Amino acid sequence: MEQTAPRKGTVTARAIEQIKAMIGGGSLEPGQRLPTERDLAAQLGISRSSMREAIRALTVLGVLEARHGSGIYVTQLEAGDLLETFGVVADLSRGPRLVELLEVRRILESTATALAAARITRAQLAEVEEHLAAMETTDDPEEILSHDLAFHRAIVAAAGNETMAAILEGLSSRTFRARVWRGYQEEGAFERTRREHSRIHRALVARDPEAARVAAAAHVGEVEDWMRSQLD
Amino acid sequence: MEQTAPRKGTVTARAIEQIKAMIGGGSLEPGQRLPTERDLAAQLGISRSSMREAIRALTVLGVLEARHGSGIYVTQLEAGDLLETFGVVADLSRGPRLVELLEVRRILESTATALAAARITRAQLAEVEEHLAAMETTDDPEEILSHDLAFHRAIVAAAGNETMAAILEGLSSRTFRARVWRGYQEEGAFERTRREHSRIHRALVARDPEAARVAAAAHVGEVEDWMRSQLD
DNA sequence: ACATCGATAGTGGTCGGACCACTCCCCTGG
DNA sequence: CCAGGGGAGTGGTCCGACCACTATCGATGT
Numbered sequence: 001m002e003q004t005a006p007r008k009g010t011v012t013a014r015a016i017e018q019i020k021a022m023i024g025g026g027s028l029e030p031g032q033r034l035p036t037e038r039d040l041a042a043q044l045g046i047s048r049s050s051m052r053e054a055i056r057a058l059t060v061l062g063v064l065e066a067r068h069g070s071g072i073y074v075t076q077l078e079a080g081d082l083l084e085t086f087g088v089v090a091d092l093s094r095g096p097r098l099v100e101l102l103e104v105r106r107i108l109e110s111t112a113t114a115l116a117a118a119r120i121t122r123a124q125l126a127e128v129e130e131h132l133a134a135m136e137t138t139d140d141p142e143e144i145l146s147h148d149l150a151f152h153r154a155i156v157a158a159a160g161n162e163t164m165a166a167i168l169e170g171l172s173s174r175t176f177r178a179r180v181w182r183g184y185q186e187e188g189a190f191e192r193t194r195r196e197h198s199r200i201h202r203a204l205v206a207r208d209p210e211a212a213r214v215a216a217a218a219h220v221g222e223v224e225d226w227m228r229s230q231l232d
Numbered sequence: 233m234e235q236t237a238p239r240k241g242t243v244t245a246r247a248i249e250q251i252k253a254m255i256g257g258g259s260l261e262p263g264q265r266l267p268t269e270r271d272l273a274a275q276l277g278i279s280r281s282s283m284r285e286a287i288r289a290l291t292v293l294g295v296l297e298a299r300h301g302s303g304i305y306v307t308q309l310e311a312g313d314l315l316e317t318f319g320v321v322a323d324l325s326r327g328p329r330l331v332e333l334l335e336v337r338r339i340l341e342s343t344a345t346a347l348a349a350a351r352i353t354r355a356q357l358a359e360v361e362e363h364l365a366a367m368e369t370t371d372d373p374e375e376i377l378s379h380d381l382a383f384h385r386a387i388v389a390a391a392g393n394e395t396m397a398a399i400l401e402g403l404s405s406r407t408f409r410a411r412v413w414r415g416y417q418e419e420g421a422f423e424r425t426r427r428e429h430s431r432i433h434r435a436l437v438a439r440d441p442e443a444a445r446v447a448a449a450a451h452v453g454e455v456e457d458w459m460r461s462q463l464d
Numbered sequence: 465a466c467a468t469c470g471a472t473a474g475t476g477g478t479c480g481g482a483c484c485a486c487t488c489c490c491c492t493g494g
Numbered sequence: 495c496c497a498g499g500g501g502a503g504t505g506g507t508c509c510g511a512c513c514a515c516t517a518t519c520g521a522t523g524t
Contacts, residue, residue, distance in 0.1 A: 010477065
């Protein structure tokens with residue numbers, strides 16, 4: 001017998017909850033293929049259109065993945081899959097919210113950098129140094145931004161917490177960074193940024209977590225203070 | 233002239249990006265009403281079905297809000313609106329990912345509690361104490377869980393960073409908490425939890441940020457350690 | 465003149481069916 | 495045995511109809 005589904009909310013919202021429940025309940029494993037849209041719609045007693053809306057919603061959330069001509073699959077449910085939407089938050093936030101986001105980033109990134117100082121391997125450190133060097137040998141703002149992002153990404157990766165890395169990735173999304181830093185770096189902050197980066201690097205080489213934490217916090221804090229001053 | 237839209241990806245994905253761009257670009261303000269689904273579909277040259285999928289996706293992300301019979305509106309784009317999806321991450325993560333989530337929570341919550349110790353008002357402190365007392369005068373696990381959540385929520389609110397509060401709210405979603413703590417509290421951790429809570433409370437009363445940070449970190453850390461030991 | 469309330473136009477919500485674009489696999493022919 | 499072709503099955507898109515709900519405006523009664 002078909003469960004006489006709860007009558008609350010739209011049928012699409014119900015479908016979303018049911019699919020989430022199937023995954024949370026373990027009847028759908030990561031990577032597994034789902035029934036076809038048509039079958040799923042029939043099972044839940046709704047139209048294919050409504051079911052498609054539910055699937056699309058779970059797709060943008062990073063829970064499902066639709067492959068044209070093949071089928072619908074559960075993602076690996078890794079941190080990266082599910083936290084991709086975090087970038088949307090960064091891109092659409094404004095005003096005081098931006099300061100709050102930078103505060104969160106300061107807290108997480110300083111901790112991650114401290115962890116990295118204790119755990120980073122030679123190979124990982126070499127990658128960090130590569131981006132640091134590349135950043136100092138070019139004047140193209142685009143390229144500098146790329147290496148800046150990669151510099152921090154490499155450090156955070158060395159901290160070993162994928163979830164934290166995924167969140168920070170969202171907080172440093174390209175459009176977010178470009179939006180905030182455009183004005184910031186026009187105020188001759190290039191030199192200061194370089195000093196701060198090499199200070200972080202020195203702490204990593206010295207394997208000094210506390211120095212690394214302070215250096216990273218100060219680095220993000222500079223941008224944070226500038227952003228605060230812009231709100232007038 | 234209609235912009236000959238880029239030919240990449242599905243039409244729905246394109247529509248999602250275009251609407252996001254309209255909001256990010258400022259041509260759509262928070263709270264503003266959008267054109268009707270039919271008009272939007274016509275503007276972008278796609279069918280109403282595809283447009284509905286795009287709208288549904290943005291609705292789930294907390295960017296748009298659809299009111300039956302009235303219209304589609306941009307949300308206030310507050311932290312709470314956009315970070316509601318963070319709960320999904322917590323609910324669907326498993327294994328090592330759960331430990332990582334608790335690690336993130338430990339970092340953020342300890343900092344938030346430290347901030348609260350410096351900023352909390354008398355009224356806010358009274359609310360914290362209310363939940364603390366209620367937690368000690370009942371044996372109903374459901375009720376204890378409720379007041380536990382409210383206890384931490386009140387503290388985090390006193391820290392004054394809505395974005396951080398919204399993230400922690402997701403990391404403490406009811407289903408997540410219930411899932412993790414079911415086993416944890418069956419091991420006689422009630423007493424320890426009480427001591428940890430009152431230790432946090434004392435630090436707040438003393439307005440001692442460092443003591444508050446340590447107490448909160450230890451509190452979450454206990455659960456974190458237990459979770460780690462469960463992965464064998 | 466004013467308040468009440470019902471008809472109505474307009475909105476999102478749901479449905480069913482049709483067709484297209486793409487994938488995958490099996491079967492055929494060399 | 496292998497390469498190629500074709501067909502069945504899948505998600506992607508579109509259309510048109512109808513339902514459920516909301517908001518507004520105007521007729522009605524006071």
